[in-house]
Amino acid sequence: MTKTALVVDDEVDLCRLMQITLTKMGIKSDVAYTLSQARGYWQEREYDFCLTDLKLPDGSGLELVKEISGSTNTPIAVITAHGSMDLAIEALKLGAFDFVNKPLELPRLRQLVENALKVTHQGDDPEAAPECTPEQKLLDSRLIGDSAVMLPLKNTILKLARSQAPVFLSGASGTGKEVVARLIHDLSPRRDGSFVPVNCGAIPSELMESEFFGHKKGSFTGAVADKQGLFQQANGGTLFLDEVADLPLAMQVKLLRAIQEKTVRTIGDTKEIPVDIRILSATHKDLAQLVQAGTFRQDLYYRINVIELKLPTLNARRDDIPVLATHFLALIAEEWQLETPPSLTAAACERLQHHDFAGNVRELRNLLERAVTLAETPNIDINHLGLPALTPTDTEPHAVNAATQGTAPTAETPDAHTHPASADTLLPNSPSEQMAPIYSSAARDDKSQPIQTPTSASNLHPYRTHTQHYPSVIKGAAANHPKTAQGDSAETINTAKGLASTHQAAQAPNETTNINEAGLPAQGLEHYLQAQEKQLIITALKQTGWNKTQAAELLGTTFRSLRYRMKKLEIDEDQLE
Ligand SMILES: Nc1ncnc2c1ncn2[C@@H]1O[C@H](COP(=O)(O)OP(=O)(O)OP(=O)(O)O)[C@@H](O)[C@H]1O
Structure with a gap:
């Protein structure tokens, strides 16, 4: 079926140019020169996407963004004057799918339109029940948990996947930030491109520029061959800046420039290369506080943190522990090729639900790996968990939540009840507004994790992050040492x-x-x-x-x-x- 678009701009020549471009792409379009004309068309007809200028004679295109994204799933993109990044960011926050700058560059316009069409194809089957869509199935199979706090979070992920807006994932270590980043990519129109996760904290500062932007052979001592940077690797896909708080200030400036200009220059090269990437970022640290302390640039913070998604701690969603445990035990059985999949006794499951998971989901997984290693039967019982016995107060309702990090749940240590994800996972993102940290940095203590699992040798970029677990080595470590x-x-x-x-x-x-x-x-x-x-x-x-x-x-x-x-x-x- 022919795709249709509504183009809204008061510049007649520009409208004509956009219409010609769309026609060449096989898309039929209507043109509205004012806001009221656009509203009229929108009510009368159905479109696959809308492209609107922000400055219209009778109002702002932002109003149209609000109306369309508030009432439908139809993607709407905005056209902004060059340099008016603030307005573009505001439009993204209001639900715009993407933006394009004036003067219009046709390759960029075509790319935006292609992405918009991919979005409209998603979830197209009107017969399918919402929980049976391929997107929902993928989400449910990878992000385990259906507690009260997880359901709105999952809906938010589905919405964010349709947009090109930069998303900042906050939350304590091991809460699943990388899992969510991968999902946003895999559910997005960019899913055919690469997802390039990079651990910003692990790259030695002297190698950063070369890692991000690449280098030409001979451009410095040791540059023995051309090397592609992470930005180029992520072209057409998603660059996930994990541990973004650990970027040195000098590199923050360079990243900001690349993100804003959407171009990079390889070390030793003279020309800028355009890159089309979506930026996702994450840290367990309080980035707003780092901005205030002067160790993180406010302009970069503002740019990467257009939308914030806050992940709950495992202690705030204890109802998910049994289903997560079952999921991990099945994974372990598959990875370790166990004949009989292990399962938890009721007592072991209850003990887990009372444990204070400072290391969150990662700690649960590691704990189960250790338990399976130590248990000589497929039945994992309480004694295989290696956890201290509970005191009577531990088993009182909410005792563990209150004990977490030694503090009762407050506005700064939210739990599932006080902070439903629908309201809180999407946060207002002005640097002046404080983000409430879920945990103190103590939550990151690696010692909280019973076994640190090594990563496999892989052909990934050395500073890409990696969350796989490798049972043969884990077993060896536990058994031999x-x-x-x-x-x-x-x-x-x-x-x-x-x-x-x-x-x-x-x-x-x-x-x-x-x-x-x-x-x-x-x-x-x-x-x-x-x-x-x-x-x-x-x-x-x-x-x-x-x-x-x-x-x-x-x-x-x-x-x-x-x-x-x-x-x-x-x-x-x-x-x-
Ligand atoms: N909801 C979930 N469902 C299934 N697995 C999960 C979930 N959340 C986390 N995990 C698993 O827990 C481990 C840690 O997750 P992940 O690396 O995404 O956490 P993180 O928040 O990015 O941690 P860090 O801040 O330390 O990088 C991984 O093995 C991941 O697969």
């Missing part, structure tokens, strides 16, 4: 002293000692340093029985940084043992 797997830090501190001395012994002589007669590395500094780094990491890992949390402590770095260095340097226990 029970002490370290449970976090025996005393032992770690003692062995730490040996790090410097054993490092020499662990070195692969060809790689790290290949110094030429002039006393310089024969294969170049970069190669030499990487070999050194690799050997030090392997030494620390061996000393801690491949417990990465402890190895990171020995090396004076963070767990995440170590994990990403391991991926970058392709350090894998299975390969080395």
Whole structure:
């Protein structure tokens, strides 16, 4: 069926240009020169999408955005004067699907129209019950939980997926921010493009520019080949800036420019390349507070945080614990190829529902992995969970919510009842407005997670994030190193002293000692340093029985940084043992 569009602009020539472009794309269009004319057309006819200027002779296009997005799912995009980013952001907040700047660039207009048509195809089947649409099924299969707080959150995700607006995901560590970011991408018109997640906190600052924008061969020492940046990799898709609060200020300026201009310049190149990406970002930190403290740029905050989606803690949705546990046990059974899928006894399930999950869903998953490893039967009972016995007060209603982080639920530590997602997951996003943090930063303590699971070697960009779990290594860690797997830090501190001395012994002589007669590395500094780094990491890992949390402590770095260095340097226990 022929697609139809309503074009609203008072500039006759521009309307003609847009109409010609649409006709070439096989789209029939009507043109309205005023707001009232547009309203008339909209009431009389049905359109697949609308494109409106913001400045109209009898009012603002924002009114049309509000009316159309408030009453239908039809995508509406706005045309803004060059540089009026504030208005574009306001339109996105009001529900506009996307915006295009004047003077109109036809490739950008065509791209916007193609995305709008993909949105209109979604959920087109009028026969399908809402819960049976492919989008809803995908959402329900990947974002587990149907508690009171999750249902409105899921509806919001479906709406956000249809838009191109930048979304900022806030919430404590392990609440599922990356799961949601992937879903927004996979449910969006960009789903055929790449989803490129990047852990901003794990990229060494000196490599940031090259990682984000790429480099040309020979543009600096060590640039031995052309390298594509993350922006270019995400072209046509979504760039997910995880741990965005950890971006150094100097890089924040460069990112802002790239996001605003929608162009990037590769290091060593002279030309700017246009990129078409949607930005999603996340952090467990209070970004508004960092803006106030001057460590995060207000303009970048404003740009990436057009819409905020706040994820609830697991303690705020305890009803979801049984269904999440069943989901993870099924995943574990599949990944570990277990003959009989494990299941929880009623007592174990009840114990989990009373646990204070400082590490949220990630902690639940890790806890179950450990329990399955320790249990010798498929029935996971309370003693396999490795949790302390409950006191009588723990079992009182709401005792755990109140005990969370030692504070009762307040406006700053919301729970599901006081903060339904419909109202609170979408927050007003002015930097001057305070965001209420769900948790203090203590919630991020990696020690709260019983077992840190390694990531696999993959062909992903080294600083892309990765949330997969690898059972063979987990099992090996728990079985072979029970002490370290449970976090025996005393032992770690003692062995730490040996790090410097054993490092020499662990070195692969060809790689790290290949110094030429002039006393310089024969294969170049970069190669030499990487070999050194690799050997030090392997030494620390061996000393801690491949417990990465402890190895990171020995090396004076963070767990995440170590994990990403391991991926970058392709350090894998299975390969080395
Ligand atoms: N609702 C959910 N349904 C299924 N799995 C979930 C859900 N929420 C989180 N998970 C799982 O929990 C783990 C942590 O999720 P994720 O990495 O998305 O959290 P995060 O909030 O991004 O954490 P961080 O701030 O530490 O990066 C992953 O294994 C993820 O698959």
